[in-house]
Amino acid sequence: MRCPFCAHENSQVKDSRPTEDGAAIRRRRQCEACGARFTTFERIQLRELTVLKSDERRQLFDRDKLVRSITVACRKRGIDSAQIEQLVSGIQRQLETQGDGEVPASRIGELVMDGLKALDSVAYIRFASVYKDFREAKDFEEFAGNVSEAGRG
Structure with a gap:
């Protein structure tokens, strides 16, 4: 090394x-x-993963990039790095064991959203704001309202 x-x-x-x-x-x-x-x-590593971006570009799956984006969403939320590593390991395991080696970026985003929703609602909303490309305050309001309603149900 x-x-x-x-x-x-x-x-x-x-x-x-x-x-x-x-x-x-x-x-x-x-x-x-x-x-x-x-x-x-x-x-x-069970298989090499390629991420299919929305603009048809292909990139090798980058675990560190996924850790960084989740870490940003979890900043100052009392979520330690071990929890983030566990979430990323679970996502990577799911991706490697299903389908072929080419994964749509949207699938990765949905798996992150599912994991963060169970972990912390604020981190979930933060990640969603980038993933779903919120443009205005009302986008946050609508999404956060849906999260609050789902938590009560």
Whole structure:
């Protein structure tokens, strides 16, 4: 594994353990050249996923991009990174086990919306505002009203 500090090719594993959700292995490494320590994660990948965008472009699925967008929606909501990782792992597992390797971006968005709806209503509305491209305050009002009504039912 290449060192992120000095780009040396070799590092030594100092500690290895499963993550809390058991979906990955966390490894603490030390660079043989500069001595810097860093962490890597090893995950099972069932298949390579390609995301089909609404404009017909195709991109490789980027787990980190998904983590970042969910993290932004959850900012200052008391949701820890382990909960976000668990949500992303669940979404990725669903995508890898169904259909072929090409997934519409809209499917990923719907899975995130479902997960956030169960996790935190404010994070759900924040994500929806970007995903559904809210343009005006009334868009927020209508969507939040629907969320509130669903919570009472």
